[in-house]
Amino acid sequence: MSQNMKKLINNPADVIREALEGIALAYPELIKVHFDPYFVYRAETTRPDKVVVISGGGSGHEPLHTGFVGLGMLDAACPGEVFTSPTPDQMLEAAKMVSTGAGVLNIVKNYSGDVMNFEMATELAREEGIRIINILIDDDVAIEDSLYTQGHRGVGTAVLAEKIVGAAAEQGYDLKQLADLTRRVNLNGRSMGVALTSCTPPAKGSPLFQLGEDEIEFGVGIHGEPGRQRLPVSSADKITEMLTLAILEDKEFTRKQIEWDEKKEDWLEFEVTDHPLKKGDRVLAFVNSLGGTPLSELYIVFRKLAQICSQKEITIVRSLVGPYITSLEMQGASITLLKLDEELIQLWDAPVKTPAMRWGI
Amino acid sequence: MSQNMKKLINNPADVIREALEGIALAYPELIKVHFDPYFVYRAETTRPDKVVVISGGGSGHEPLHTGFVGLGMLDAACPGEVFTSPTPDQMLEAAKMVSTGAGVLNIVKNYSGDVMNFEMATELAREEGIRIINILIDDDVAIEDSLYTQGHRGVGTAVLAEKIVGAAAEQGYDLKQLADLTRRVNLNGRSMGVALTSCTPPAKGSPLFQLGEDEIEFGVGIHGEPGRQRLPVSSADKITEMLTLAILEDKEFTRKQIEWDEKKEDWLEFEVTDHPLKKGDRVLAFVNSLGGTPLSELYIVFRKLAQICSQKEITIVRSLVGPYITSLEMQGASITLLKLDEELIQLWDAPVKTPAMRWGI
Numbered sequence: 001m002s003q004n005m006k007k008l009i010n011n012p013a014d015v016i017r018e019a020l021e022g023i024a025l026a027y028p029e030l031i032k033v034h035f036d037p038y039f040v041y042r043a044e045t046t047r048p049d050k051v052v053v054i055s056g057g058g059s060g061h062e063p064l065h066t067g068f069v070g071l072g073m074l075d076a077a078c079p080g081e082v083f084t085s086p087t088p089d090q091m092l093e094a095a096k097m098v099s100t101g102a103g104v105l106n107i108v109k110n111y112s113g114d115v116m117n118f119e120m121a122t123e124l125a126r127e128e129g130i131r132i133i134n135i136l137i138d139d140d141v142a143i144e145d146s147l148y149t150q151g152h153r154g155v156g157t158a159v160l161a162e163k164i165v166g167a168a169a170e171q172g173y174d175l176k177q178l179a180d181l182t183r184r185v186n187l188n189g190r191s192m193g194v195a196l197t198s199c200t201p202p203a204k205g206s207p208l209f210q211l212g213e214d215e216i217e218f219g220v221g222i223h224g225e226p227g228r229q230r231l232p233v234s235s236a237d238k239i240t241e242m243l244t245l246a247i248l249e250d251k252e253f254t255r256k257q258i259e260w261d262e263k264k265e266d267w268l269e270f271e272v273t274d275h276p277l278k279k280g281d282r283v284l285a286f287v288n289s290l291g292g293t294p295l296s297e298l299y300i301v302f303r304k305l306a307q308i309c310s311q312k313e314i315t316i317v318r319s320l321v322g323p324y325i326t327s328l329e330m331q332g333a334s335i336t337l338l339k340l341d342e343e344l345i346q347l348w349d350a351p352v353k354t355p356a357m358r359w360g361i
Numbered sequence: 362m363s364q365n366m367k368k369l370i371n372n373p374a375d376v377i378r379e380a381l382e383g384i385a386l387a388y389p390e391l392i393k394v395h396f397d398p399y400f401v402y403r404a405e406t407t408r409p410d411k412v413v414v415i416s417g418g419g420s421g422h423e424p425l426h427t428g429f430v431g432l433g434m435l436d437a438a439c440p441g442e443v444f445t446s447p448t449p450d451q452m453l454e455a456a457k458m459v460s461t462g463a464g465v466l467n468i469v470k471n472y473s474g475d476v477m478n479f480e481m482a483t484e485l486a487r488e489e490g491i492r493i494i495n496i497l498i499d500d501d502v503a504i505e506d507s508l509y510t511q512g513h514r515g516v517g518t519a520v521l522a523e524k525i526v527g528a529a530a531e532q533g534y535d536l537k538q539l540a541d542l543t544r545r546v547n548l549n550g551r552s553m554g555v556a557l558t559s560c561t562p563p564a565k566g567s568p569l570f571q572l573g574e575d576e577i578e579f580g581v582g583i584h585g586e587p588g589r590q591r592l593p594v595s596s597a598d599k600i601t602e603m604l605t606l607a608i609l610e611d612k613e614f615t616r617k618q619i620e621w622d623e624k625k626e627d628w629l630e631f632e633v634t635d636h637p638l639k640k641g642d643r644v645l646a647f648v649n650s651l652g653g654t655p656l657s658e659l660y661i662v663f664r665k666l667a668q669i670c671s672q673k674e675i676t677i678v679r680s681l682v683g684p685y686i687t688s689l690e691m692q693g694a695s696i697t698l699l700k701l702d703e704e705l706i707q708l709w710d711a712p713v714k715t716p717a718m719r720w721g722i
Contacts, residue, residue: 010596026667294421299382
């Protein structure tokens with residue numbers, strides 16, 4: 001094995017399959033794995049009147065999305081190769097496996113490959129009579145129009161949307177209500193991240209990008225995409241302040257939506273604007289590790305984030321701290337702030353039972 | 362900041378205090394932090410007839426132990442500086458804060474500093490009329506009598522003991538029953554770990570130990586202590602097999618216990634032997650990240666572990682996969698196998714609500 005690749009893996013070509021075999025063996029009561037093509041789905045039968053919620057994307061971000069399959073969250077997740085979109089056949093077969101008569105909602109992080117493949121899968125599923133809708137998550141405020149992405153990238157809000165929308169599906173929301181809810185969560189959420197180190201994808205065998213020993217990538221994407229700028233290493237407080245102020249910026253960010261136009265039988269792209277956070281808002285504060293950053297450092301980030309929110313009279317009423325949307329072993333963190341209301345709080349608090357998020361049950 | 366220390370921290374001297382401020386801000390409904398001296402304790406009042414369960418140890422292993430304070434687990438946790446025992450005054454003040462009339466059980470990982478300081482704290486607490494017992498966890502089969510430790514080191518079984526014993530305390534077990542249960546969990550648990558990389562303690566500012574680019578430390582301790590041997594990097598399957606076979610070795614390992622002798626008014630040290638796992642046993646399989654290893658690699662380790670257990674006719678009936686007892690950002694993993702019975706399964710499944718482990722409530 002290459003010197004650049006000290007990893008607990010066997011053949012790099014087998015990483016996805018073996019990791020899926022492992023998660024299936026670890027959580028047989030929660031999930032099942034379909035191997036050809038790859039997708040993870042719930043072990044227990046879904047209620048026939050429930051809208052099913054599916055997500056997917058490149059691997060390497062675990063527990064996202066496979067670790068979020070289970071009661072109160074996703075019905076299925078489609079993992080691609082590391083940092084690579086899953087294919088339309090995965091998405092189609094997953095939809096066919098878990099689909100009820102009530103429809104399918106796909107939560108799609110806004111990366112060009114993911115968007116294109118989910119669109120193709122959706123068209124195929126529609127031809128088979130499945131009611132299916134894609135909603136984009138594009139919450140990363142760092143930059144627009146980057147490597148992998150037209151518009152804003154989808155990051156931390158995807159985790160929160162999967163929990164909240166999954167709970168709503170469990171409570172009987174119909175497909176239209178769920179689509180509206182997902183769009184609202186997306187527009188209520190803003191994120192930004194920072195990388196202290198790179199990471200090494202197994203198939204590449206060398207670091208994804210080069211970062212100097214005293215440099216950080218401010219505004220990094222979860223595939224190591226360049227952010228706003230390279231900066232010298234500074235203190236946790238300074239870095240947290242820069243991330244938080246970028247998220248709290250008092251301007252509307254343009255967000256992208258794509259809907260299937262029934263009349264034109266084609267995809268309709270349009271823009272909406274998100275909602276800047278303001279004094280008096282209540283938020284969920286999510287401090288996420290990109291993989292290699294210890295929990296103690298996330299707490300130090302949370303401390304400064306909470307101080308800034310307090311100064312701005314924004315109240316943190318729920319929190320999530322840990323590695324939930326990662327980039328392999330990359331050191332660094334991201335912050336997501338999601339504006340909450342009573343409905344979103346109740347859905348966040350609702351029972352969930354998945355490999356990586358579990359409470360109330 | 363030094364080139365060797367890309368961390369989300371401010372002043373290295375402030376890491377513990379700021380991380381504690383952060384955890385307090387993130388989980389105000391679950392925990393409170395006492396700052397002089399440092400300890401974390403439950404936010405809600407403990408039932409007056411409940412034995413309280415306390416643990417503690419060096420920081421740098423988060424979420425252990427501070428992330429395990431809450432309903433169904435610990436009543437308090439005492440964090441030392443990074444990789445350094447907490448002091449007796451922390452343990453004494455924590456015991457006084459959360460103590461009921463029903464007694465205090467300290468779960469102590471077997472490191473010389475921790476053992477000595479918990480003994481001093483226990484003597485002081487006894488002088489103040491508190492019924493208090495220390496039980497050692499010494500489950501690491503890698504080596505005996507190492508740096509930091511006389512006998513076997515305490516590692517992954519500490520996490521499982523805190524969950525199981527915490528649940529039993531919630532269900533009304535008395536102090537003697539809890540002490541017996543903790544000893545049983547310890548003797549039922551065996552662990553071993555491997556490091557792929559070192560880690561950098563903030564106050565040191567340079568790597569804890571040196572590991573060649575193609576080397577791993579087989580049997581490493583959670584403070585980077587040397588293990589059984591340095592080996593060249595090999596496959597996840599080979600490394601997992603070596604760890605698992607070391608744990609499954611068919612010989613009794615000598616374990617240490619220390620009890621307060623009421624008559625002699627002194628500490629009594631004695632040895633017991635643990636229980637090698639055998640065909641037909643049911644186990645909890647715990648695959649732990651040392652901090653910097655991604656979840657996908659833990660699943661690959663779990664896969665091989667499950668295959669070996671299946672071959673040996675040992676049945677995995679519960680699992681835990683993730684970073685629960687870490688060494689800052691160290692890459693590597695540890696495996697713990699805990700023999701279960703109906704009582705231990707029921708206690709493992711019981712509701713728990715802490716920052717890092719939460720279900721059923």
